Amino acid sequence: MPWFLHLALRQLFPPGRRFPAFATVSILGVALGVASLLVVQTVMNGFGEEHRLRIRESFGDCVVTAAAPVERPAELARALRADPAVRSAAPYAEGPALLRNGDFSAVGGVRGVDPLDPDQPARRYVAFGSFDDLDDGRVVLGAGLARALRVRIGDRVELWSPAMAERAEKGRAPLPVQLEVCAVILTGFTEVDDRAALIPLRRFNDLWALGGRAHGLTLRLKDPADAEAVAARLSAGRPGLSFIPWQHVKRNFLEAIRFEKTMLFFLMFIITLVASFSIGSTLFSAVIRRTREVGVLAALGAGRAELVLLFGLQGLVIGLIGTLAGFGLTWTILTFRDGILGEVNRLFGDGDMMAKVYQFSRVPLHYDASDFVVAAFFTLLTTAAAGLVPALWAAGRKPSEAMRDA
Template identity: 80%
Template sequence: MPWFLHLALRQLFPPGKRFPAFATVSILGVGLGVASLLIVQTVMNGFGEEHRLRIRESFGDCQVVGAAPIEQPEALAKALVARPEVASASLYAEGPALARNGDFSGIAQVRGIDPTDPGQPARKYVYGGSFDDLDDGRIVLGAGLARALRVRVGDRIEIWSPAMAERAEKGKAPLPAEFEVCAVIVTGFTEVDNAAALIPLRRFREIWNLGPRAHGLTLRLKEPALAEATAARLAATRPELRFRPWQDIKKDFLAAIRFEKTMLFFLMFIITLVASFSIGSTLFSAVIRRSREVGVLAALGAARWEVVGLFGLQGLLIGALGTLLGFGLTWTILSFRDGILSAINGLFGGGDMVANVYQFSKVPLHYDAADFVIAAAFTLLTTAIAGLVPALWAAGRKPSEAMRDA
């Protein structure tokens, strides 16, 4: 071990002192800065991941639509599933309709789906009732729409499609389609929950006079993360169709999540920077206090770079130990995140925002190694600079002045 590293360690952690105040406070300051940076990043990652998963589950990994309803959707589905990138394909049709329950009505975005498909995403978001009961006479409603219509599972509603208006124009009696509500879903996406109405595709085709056609296909991909590239490849083989990867479906929303994360990173980075500057000023005081020792080291033959190393290493050691402490604090705090959140809610009220607003069962998180690497690199860099500035000042002094001024 170089002598200046040994001395740096001794000066930071003097023997015989149980509580080395300077080192403890500095390391704690950096640790808290790093922990706040990483906690925010990890929770934001969690929210991002959760939202991305929901987008995929709600809209599929890739949607296939055409300029007009697809004429032979079953054949198209078969052809697409034959491709190695595609795991499954399910047909859908959708359109707006008037949903009515007596005096209460609302605009429903009715979607015809295959109720026998075990991969139907709505199954995961059932809040009440049973998705398996969905058949030609039953309907699954989004929670917001069910609220607007004042219906619960077991109640009946009417669906008025545009096709019925066409019937009326032709002088035929426009009879609404009647359904019994078999399940209510909550996805967390307001636009879905306030309008979703799911019925079997067969029934949708009847009500909308769609014949054997479908409005589109929802694809499940083997590599959902590569949906954009896969969609581009598929589009090249079927130029008459549009393939929308999940990243494109909610582009603005995903961009907003990324922006939020970047902004929070910036704010938390400022906290770490402030901690580093406080280390710099404390180290500067320590260097001034140790002026005489700097002079003595020069008298003993220490090179300038070794004196820089002595004090610069102290900044770096504080940064390294603070970063490790920050990692530990991050893991500990996030391990008990739900308990901590409950305690905060208990103290200040506000209820369970995570469940009520975001529809998550617990605070989501996703550890990203890149965040840890970036946080460590930034912290080490700033604390090294914070240590280096006073170190360079100390090393630049004349030994005779250093010994006289102390």
């Protein structure tokens, strides 16, 4: 180990002191800055990922629509399934409907789906009952909608579609259809849980008088990341059909999340900058206190570059340990994030903000290695710079002045 690194470590962590004040406070400052930055970034990633997943699961990897309902959707689905990039293609139709159970009623977003489609995302979110039981006389409800209607598995709900009202004889109320609840899904995405009602597409077509048509098709791709390229390729030679990749379904929303993440990075990075300034100022005090030692080291033959390294490395070492501690703190906070948020909600009485505002049942997160690399890079850069300024000052002193002025 070079002498200046050995001395730098000894000055930071003097023997016999478990928690040296300067090093401990500085490391904590950096760790808090790094943790704030990474917690925000990781949660923002989680929000982004959750939204992307929800968008894909709600709309498919690629949505095929047209100005009018798609004629012969099964034929189109077969043709699209022949493309090597397409894993599955399923027609769908959707529309609002009034649902009622006795004195309780709600407006649901009814979607006609293929009950035999093994890729149907709702299968992954069944909380009660069985999706396989879905047939023309049954319905799958979102958990929030089931709660609003006070129904359980096996209960029956009444459903009115707009088309049923049109078909009713003049002056007579349309008669509802009775559907038995066969499954309840809980996606954690309240927009879905509070509105979704899934019925077979064939039944939907009857109730909405669509005939054999569909509102569109949802495609699931072998690689969802390629959706934009696949959509462009599939749309060639199919005029009248729009192929919308999932990235474009709620593009502004996704862009907003990405922009928000970038802005939060810079805002949170200010905390690290403040910590670095505090390191710089404390290190400056330490260097001034050690001015005579600087002179002595010069008298012993230490070069200017070695003196710069002696004090500059102290900033870097603090940055390095603080960054690693920040990583650990990030992991700890994120592991116990729901408990922490629960306590914050309990203290400030905000209730379940995640569900009400953000439509998630728990704080989402997604670790991205690049966030950690970027945070570490900028933190080490600023802490090294914080150590460098006093180091340059110390190394610039004439040895005789250093010894005289101390």
